[in-house]
Amino acid sequence: MSNVASKQSLGTIGVSPQANNDFRKQVSTFSKYAFLIVLTILWLVPMIAAVITSLRTMADINANGFWSIPAEISFGNFERAWNQANVSAYLGNSFLITIPSLFFMLLLSSLSSFALARYKFRWNLPLYFMFVAGTMLPFQILLLPVFRLANSLGLYDTHWALIIIHTAFQMGFCTFVLRNFMKGVPSEIFEAAKVDGASEFRQYWQMMLPLSLPSMAALATLEFTWVFNDYLWALVLIRSDSLKPVTAGLSTLQGQFVSDWTLITAGAILATLPTIFVFVFLQRYFIQGLTLGSNK
Amino acid sequence: MATLAQYDSKEKDKKRPINWTPYLFLAIPLLIYFVWIIAPTFYTFYLSFTNWDGIETPEVYGIDIDSRSLFYNYERLLRPNEDFQLFSQEEPELFKFDRDFEEAISNNIRWLLIFITVPTTAGLGLAMVFNSEMRGGRWFKISFYAPLVLSFPVIGLIWAWVYNPNPNLGLINSLLSSAGVPDKSLPGWLSEPELAIYSIIFAAVWRQVGYVMILYLAGLKNIDPTLVDAAQVDGANRWQLFRSVILPLLAPVTTIIIVISIIDSLRSFDLVQVMTRGNNGTEVLANYMYIEAFNNYKMGFGASIAVFLFAISLVFIGFYLYRTYKEEIEY
Numbered sequence: 001m002s003n004v005a006s007k008q009s010l011g012t013i014g015v016s017p018q019a020n021n022d023f024r025k026q027v028s029t030f031s032k033y034a035f036l037i038v039l040t041i042l043w044l045v046p047m048i049a050a051v052i053t054s055l056r057t058m059a060d061i062n063a064n065g066f067w068s069i070p071a072e073i074s075f076g077n078f079e080r081a082w083n084q085a086n087v088s089a090y091l092g093n094s095f096l097i098t099i100p101s102l103f104f105m106l107l108l109s110s111l112s113s114f115a116l117a118r119y120k121f122r123w124n125l126p127l128y129f130m131f132v133a134g135t136m137l138p139f140q141i142l143l144l145p146v147f148r149l150a151n152s153l154g155l156y157d158t159h160w161a162l163i164i165i166h167t168a169f170q171m172g173f174c175t176f177v178l179r180n181f182m183k184g185v186p187s188e189i190f191e192a193a194k195v196d197g198a199s200e201f202r203q204y205w206q207m208m209l210p211l212s213l214p215s216m217a218a219l220a221t222l223e224f225t226w227v228f229n230d231y232l233w234a235l236v237l238i239r240s241d242s243l244k245p246v247t248a249g250l251s252t253l254q255g256q257f258v259s260d261w262t263l264i265t266a267g268a269i270l271a272t273l274p275t276i277f278v279f280v281f282l283q284r285y286f287i288q289g290l291t292l293g294s295n296k
Numbered sequence: 297m298a299t300l301a302q303y304d305s306k307e308k309d310k311k312r313p314i315n316w317t318p319y320l321f322l323a324i325p326l327l328i329y330f331v332w333i334i335a336p337t338f339y340t341f342y343l344s345f346t347n348w349d350g351i352e353t354p355e356v357y358g359i360d361i362d363s364r365s366l367f368y369n370y371e372r373l374l375r376p377n378e379d380f381q382l383f384s385q386e387e388p389e390l391f392k393f394d395r396d397f398e399e400a401i402s403n404n405i406r407w408l409l410i411f412i413t414v415p416t417t418a419g420l421g422l423a424m425v426f427n428s429e430m431r432g433g434r435w436f437k438i439s440f441y442a443p444l445v446l447s448f449p450v451i452g453l454i455w456a457w458v459y460n461p462n463p464n465l466g467l468i469n470s471l472l473s474s475a476g477v478p479d480k481s482l483p484g485w486l487s488e489p490e491l492a493i494y495s496i497i498f499a500a501v502w503r504q505v506g507y508v509m510i511l512y513l514a515g516l517k518n519i520d521p522t523l524v525d526a527a528q529v530d531g532a533n534r535w536q537l538f539r540s541v542i543l544p545l546l547a548p549v550t551t552i553i554i555v556i557s558i559i560d561s562l563r564s565f566d567l568v569q570v571m572t573r574g575n576n577g578t579e580v581l582a583n584y585m586y587i588e589a590f591n592n593y594k595m596g597f598g599a600s601i602a603v604f605l606f607a608i609s610l611v612f613i614g615f616y617l618y619r620t621y622k623e624e625i626e627y
Contacts (some may be wrong), residue, residue, distance in 0.1 A: 075381035145336030168332035229447030
């Protein structure tokens with residue numbers, strides 16, 4: 001992972017940085033920008049459309065069509081979605097599921113990564129490959145047994161069922177990423193600590209863990225959006241409407257307010273706010289996290 | 297931790313057979329992983345040989361139920377229409393299956409083929425454009441990867457609204473309508489069996505392009521600039537530079553992107569579930585399994601679909617593991 005940062009950025013593949021006075025070059029730059037701007041706007045149209053829809057009334061859209069100038073702009077849909085359509089409660093549930101999942105998956109995978117990165121033992125590589133393979137399993141192969149297990153342990157229809165399955169499943173990816181980061185930490189510093197009498201656990205807790213914090217931050221940012229955006233497990237393990245996270249809540253909302261698209265889009269936007277917040281403020285970590293897995 | 301410290305002090309003893317320290321660190325994570333991930337994977341195989349309905353104790357075909365063969369669920373899955381054709385005139389219901397396995401497979405193949413070509417090419421193109429320093433480059437990049445933070449239900453809802461067939465409401469159809477297309481010939485998008493699956497795949501591609509772009513941008517950053525300089529000194533034009541230097545150097549990233557795309561296309565569930573629930577010819581394996589198991593309570597049958605899906609994934613998981621293994625050996 002560290003090599004991503006250390007290697008120089010290759011600034012100018014393709015375009016030469018020399019100032020160009022040539023008129024033709026200016027035209028080509030202009031047309032390139034024009035093309036990119038049009039493409040980008042087209043790309044964003046679905047999101048822009050959702051925002052515009054959420055600010056209008058259905059009566060207005062029905063009467064004048066989608067592409068008409070809005071008769072009035074109001075935040076009423078957001079208020080209705082927040083209160084009547086329960087989005088506030090759904091969002092609360094999403095946090096109650098996501099935060100503990102993040103905590104447990106990072107804690108447990110830091111333990112397993114430490115073992116896999118620091119020690120030579122017979123089962124090291126097989127276990128590592130087991131974690132790597134697990135990240136790519138189709139969820140369907142797990143649904144029924146996990147459903148059955150959750151039922152028999154009395155965890156079905158509780159947040160704990162989701163917390164446990166997210167922790168367990170994402171442990172594969174987290175272990176994969178953290179183990180590869182920890183492999184890069186020079187073992188000499190641990191040998192030195194050992195000579196000074198630091199126990200193995202202290203080497204993990206007081207040395208490796210603080211060193212891994214940047215990697216863990218990137219992982220946490222990425223995992224936050226993954227767990228927060230999970231839909232399938234919520235469908236399978238939660239039945240009560242009052243316990244649903246916002247992804248499953250949205251489809252309930254869609255069923256209840258079938259053609260009230262102004263309310264549905266308002267709910268969808270509210271549901272997205274936490275991940276947008278993470279994206280805007282922790283963007284660097286988010287991008288880092290995405291490339292962590294593939295750059296090994 | 298006192299025991300650990302004691303162990304350390306004895307470390308000079310070379311005859312010590314096993315160092316238990318890594319196993320102590322691994323104990324709890326492994327326990328959870330085995331109980332919730334590894335064991336369930338195998339348990340699904342067992343369930344696929346049963347008639348489990350989610351409530352009663354599962355009975356194994358061929359053992360508890362003598363009249364059927366052990367592979368009854370798989371027989372239903374792989375040749376569902378054999379008897380149906382014989383009796384279809386008289387008793388169309390008798391062998392009519394709720395969803396079409398064939399339809400699911402063909403849609404998964406379409407999804408896969410589109411996923412390994414379109415987002416890969418588009419993402420690479422965008423990465424090449426945005427890799428150079430340019431004014432506003434950051435904002436362009438953000439626009440393209442913004443869809444990545446949206447959840448699938450949100451993407452599904454947004455696009456269902458875009459695809460709304462009403463000539464007054466739907467974004468596309470109201471544009472077409474005002475461009476003079478008569479209402480009768482407006483496309484129905486998600487309600488039109490020929491078009492629905494491609495409409496869903498397009499929404500998925502919309503999300504995937506930004507992801508591929510990020511991976512390629514990271515890959516481009518890792519390219520040694522001296523190689524590019526050398527090629528430029530040798531007089532390579534931009535196309536030659538891309539074709540003969542950059543593309544080969546990006547090959548490892550491309551491999552990973554293709555594996556990710558295949559795995560993602562086999563996992564496709566959320567968008568189908570939110571946008572059509574598998575109706576209008578949009579069934580995919582993951583949704584077929586979910587519907588059979590959790591809506592129709594044919595959990596044993598659902599398990600056999602899951603095993604089938606798993607078997608396909610295993611080919612690519614195996615390839616990826618082999619690749620990782622080779623890299624591990626090189627260290």
